Amino acid sequence: MNNTVFHNYHITRKDREKQLKQPGMVLWFTGLSGSGKSTIANAVEQDLFHSGYKTYTLDGDNIRQGINRGLGFTAEDRAENLRRIAEVAKLFVDAGQICIAAFVSPTKADRKLVKDIIGEDDFIEIFVDTPLEICEKRDVKGLYAKARKGEIKNFTGISAPYENPEHPDLIIKTEHKNVGQSAKAVTECIKSHLKSKNYE
Ligand SMILES: Nc1ncnc2c1ncn2[C@@H]1O[C@H](COP(=O)(O)OS(=O)(=O)O)[C@@H](OP(=O)(O)O)[C@H]1O
Numbered sequence: 001m002n003n004t005v006f007h008n009y010h011i012t013r014k015d016r017e018k019q020l021k022q023p024g025m026v027l028w029f030t031g032l033s034g035s036g037k038s039t040i041a042n043a044v045e046q047d048l049f050h051s052g053y054k055t056y057t058l059d060g061d062n063i064r065q066g067i068n069r070g071l072g073f074t075a076e077d078r079a080e081n082l083r084r085i086a087e088v089a090k091l092f093v094d095a096g097q098i099c100i101a102a103f104v105s106p107t108k109a110d111r112k113l114v115k116d117i118i119g120e121d122d123f124i125e126i127f128v129d130t131p132l133e134i135c136e137k138r139d140v141k142g143l144y145a146k147a148r149k150g151e152i153k154n155f156t157g158i159s160a161p162y163e164n165p166e167h168p169d170l171i172i173k174t175e176h177k178n179v180g181q182s183a184k185a186v187t188e189c190i191k192s193h194l195k196s197k198n199y200e
Pocket residue numbers: 032033034037038060061064073077078079081082102103104105106141143152153154155156
């Protein structure tokens with residue numbers, strides 16, 4: 001018991017969504033480092049923003065230099081990293097925003113925790129399904145080379161697990177699609193979600 005009381009404010013999520021003409025929701029990108037999460041998230045946000053939607057992107061590297069500075073990559077630290085991010089994303093949903101989140105989120109348990117915090121109705125899971133060999137070949141940040149040399153511990157795909165999502169809302173195979181095609185698949189998925197909520 002921490003002696004806090006939850007306050008209910010007069011302006012509600014529904015009021016904000018009505019004013020913004022959009023439902024709050026989270027687009028959650030999961031996949032290996034270098035799979036294309038940030039690149040696709042960026043392209044999708046540009047599409048949405050220029051179509052008039054109110055968006056905000058939470059990105060792994062940025063969050064880990066700020067609110068989650070001090071957390072590392074053990075299973076426990078990743079779970080705490082993702083728990084805090086999910087709580088932040090939930091605030092964006094309450095604010096009526098389309099929150100885009102791009103995190104490795106490697107295990108089924110991690111993603112279940114995130115989905116449970118945000119709520120199934122407001123959560124779209126996008127699996128950026130790029131094989132390890134391709135991510136390693138891209139090695140955008142040179143991290144795979146370091147992980148192979150043992151210079152980075154607990155590196156996802158090399159010395160820490162990545163469990164494929166079983167029932168994501170969308171799977172993107174980036175070896176068969178370019179960035180524009182990948183972003184278009186996500187935008188179409190969002191449009192059908194908006195339609196199901198009676199927003200067009
Ligand atoms: N050990 C290890 N494993 C995986 N990734 C590592 C690691 N160390 C540093 N990095 C860099 O941190 C980014 C992943 O952070 P996340 O917050 O998305 O990870 S997690 O969801 O908590 O697992 C990840 O960013 P992306 O490449 O954009 O995925 C890496 O750049």
